Amino acid sequence: xAEKLVFENLIPENGIVIAEVACGHEGSxxxxxxxxxVVAESDTDIIKYQIFFxxxxxxxxxxxxxxxxxxxxxxxxxxxxIDYSRSAGLWVMADVFGYSSFQLALDLGxxxxxxxxxxLLNSFFINDVVKSGKLTLLGIGGSKRKELYExxxxxxxSNSDHSIVLMTGVQTFPTPLESHSIFEVGEIVEKYSNRYxxxxxxxxxxxxxxEEAMTLPLMALSKGAVLIEKHxxxxxxxxxxxxxxxxxxxxxINFVRRVKRxxxxxxxxxxxxxxxRAYRKMFKKTIFANREIEARQKICPKDxxxxxxxxxxxxxxxxxxxxxxxxxxxxxxxxINRGDLEQNVGAIIVVRVSSxxxxxxxxxxxxDRESIKRVIDRVKRMKRIGSIxxxxxxxxxxxxxxDIAESEGIDLYRGSLNNVAERFLxxxxxxxxxxxxxxxxxxxxxxxxMADRAIESHLRNANDITFIRNMPxxxxxxxxxxxxxxxxxxxxxxxxxxxxxxxxxNNNKIFNVGYVVSKxxxxxxxxxxxxxxxxxxxxxxxxxxxxxxxxKFELEDAISFLMNNPDIVSINSHxxxxxxxxQINTSLAI
Numbered sequence: 001x002a003e004k005l006v007f008e009n010l011i012p013e014n015g016i017v018i019a020e021v022a023c024g025h026e027g028s029x030x031x032x033x034x035x036x037x038v039v040a041e042s043d044t045d046i047i048k049y050q051i052f053f054x055x056x057x058x059x060x061x062x063x064x065x066x067x068x069x070x071x072x073x074x075x076x077x078x079x080x081x082i083d084y085s086r087s088a089g090l091w092v093m094a095d096v097f098g099y100s101s102f103q104l105a106l107d108l109g110x111x112x113x114x115x116x117x118x119x120l121l122n123s124f125f126i127n128d129v130v131k132s133g134k135l136t137l138l139g140i141g142g143s144k145r146k147e148l149y150e151x152x153x154x155x156x157x158s159n160s161d162h163s164i165v166l167m168t169g170v171q172t173f174p175t176p177l178e179s180h181s182i183f184e185v186g187e188i189v190e191k192y193s194n195r196y197x198x199x200x201x202x203x204x205x206x207x208x209x210x211e212e213a214m215t216l217p218l219m220a221l222s223k224g225a226v227l228i229e230k231h232x233x234x235x236x237x238x239x240x241x242x243x244x245x246x247x248x249x250x251x252x253i254n255f256v257r258r259v260k261r262x263x264x265x266x267x268x269x270x271x272x273x274x275x276x277r278a279y280r281k282m283f284k285k286t287i288f289a290n291r292e293i294e295a296r297q298k299i300c301p302k303d304x305x306x307x308x309x310x311x312x313x314x315x316x317x318x319x320x321x322x323x324x325x326x327x328x329x330x331x332x333x334x335x336i337n338r339g340d341l342e343q344n345v346g347a348i349i350v351v352r353v354s355s356x357x358x359x360x361x362x363x364x365x366x367x368d369r370e371s372i373k374r375v376i377d378r379v380k381r382m383k384r385i386g387s388i389x390x391x392x393x394x395x396x397x398x399x400x401x402x403d404i405a406e407s408e409g410i411d412l413y414r415g416s417l418n419n420v421a422e423r424f425l426x427x428x429x430x431x432x433x434x435x436x437x438x439x440x441x442x443x444x445x446x447x448x449x450m451a452d453r454a455i456e457s458h459l460r461n462a463n464d465i466t467f468i469r470n471m472p473x474x475x476x477x478x479x480x481x482x483x484x485x486x487x488x489x490x491x492x493x494x495x496x497x498x499x500x501x502x503x504x505x506n507n508n509k510i511f512n513v514g515y516v517v518s519k520x521x522x523x524x525x526x527x528x529x530x531x532x533x534x535x536x537x538x539x540x541x542x543x544x545x546x547x548x549x550x551x552k553f554e555l556e557d558a559i560s561f562l563m564n565n566p567d568i569v570s571i572n573s574h575x576x577x578x579x580x581x582x583q584i585n586t587s588l589a590i
Contacts, residue, residue, distance in 0.1 A: 015263025141170035169203035189224035351441030421498035474529025
């Protein structure tokens with residue numbers, strides 16, 4: 001039961017179903033109990049009633065007055081209904097039709113409200129319901145878009161914080177299939193969700209005995225509906241009120257079960273499933289030489305063929321190896337790997353003076369050297385790279401980095417200030433790199449030993465990305481292929497977010513991702529990055545020690561020393577990064 005009615009938890013993949021009782025109980029508490037028991041047995045725990053006073057829905061003396069008067073309870077009766085529903089472990093929502101029923105529902109402590117589309121023009125009433133702070137569903141069936149637009153503008157201006165779900169669908173006892181619009185669900189999601197921070201739901205009223213009663217709501221979820229409203233009855237043959245579009249008890253239970261089973265498939269997937277891995281291993285082919293290829297020769301399409309390799313498939317594209325010289329003789333019938341090809345691997349250190357997290361940190365002294373020079377010192381120890389490139393921006397604030405690159409004897413690239421993927425890509429292209437180690441300017445203790453192992457694994461396994469894992473915070477880096485960074489650059493939804501490149505890369509649904517894992521043993525509180533003044537103090541204490549006793553110390557030496565000096569670790573171990581991964585859009589349009 002917990003958190004089902006939290007607005008942020010309303011997402012299609014949760015498959016949330018509201019059991020719509022409406023007036024199906026016909027004012028009988030015994031019928032309420034039967035319906036509640038069905039909902040309690042199902043996999044949903046939200047039930048909804050229509051709470052109203054007859055004067056809110058009809059005029060005395062007319063036929064509708066007599067109909068509605070027999071479909072409700074007095075205040076004591078509603079208390080019994082709510083209590084019984086709660087005892088079954090259910091959330092309770094209520095349709096309200098005016099201020100009297102709204103106040104009654106508030107007094108009864110319901111968990112959320114729905115306002116029927118008949119009241120969609122009653123803007124001030126809707127606004128007061130929304131101000132209750134509870135989840136509010138707005139029926140929008142049969143409304144004109146101008147009416148909806150004006151209401152959403154009004155509600156947004158009046159309530160900076162609201163929890164509103166726009167409910168599509170109309171009811172005509174039953175509603176013909178062709179009168180439902182799945183397209184409309186997606187259209188409302190697209191036009192209203194982001195603009196007004198509202199969500200969209202679906203209330204179908206197709207005939208309850210039709211096959212589409214089971215499938216139509218699933219289509220709505222796939223278009224972005226965050227919840228489904230579904231009528232239920234005990235047995236349509238009994239013809240209780242609203243039975244036309246209601247599911248029978250057993251049908252409702254099966255329906256909710258189906259939704260709960262299928263809705264999770266709507267989740268954004270960044271991980272390959274076990275079945276996908278098995279399928280890939282079973283069917284993907286590997287490149288083999290179909291003739292002897294001598295050293296220094298360039299591979300042509302006619303030189304290769306693809307054959308299944310039951311032991312190990314190598315995910316290498318013929319595009320990547322075409323017209324590339326080989327480093328040694330490749331016999332006919334041998335599989336071809338990246339290690340057989342000439343590879344230009346470099347390290348790209350991305351840095352700018354105007355860092356948003358700590359301005360000018362690249363130039364701050366750690367001991368007698370600027371922090372960026374400490375990074376360069378570490379990268380120079382890598383044995384499997386051919387070049388080092390300092391990649392900065394064309395902004396005037398980064399002019400000082402030009403002199404540093406020259407004085408340290410490394411290459412320089414200047415490009416975009418904010419689009420980090422573009423900077424990596426153009427630096428790699430300009431220096432004709434096939435792969436590169438991504439190094440950030442705050443990685444003061446970049447580990448050359450694990451970087452070399454990652455490069456070796458990256459080439460051997462034909463990875464797009466190779467991560468180094470089991471590393472102290474701030475020291476884990478990646479090896480990236482040129483096609484991978486090109487893919488991110490061309491397809492990033494928000495190019496400025498590529499500053500957080502790791503979250504684009506760690507997606508084995510898009511890339512061939514590999515890992516190398518260190519054997520280091522360290523406290524998880526250990527923090528080795530430069531973002532705060534305390535980080536600077538931490539590094540100064542660390543280097544003050546090693547500059548005296550062992551200037552060529554490795555990361556493992558630093559870990560060992562720090563584990564014996566917890567007072568240094570505690571300088572910055574309490575600090576946290578200023579962003580969370582789920583707060584930024586790192587999606588790719590592929």
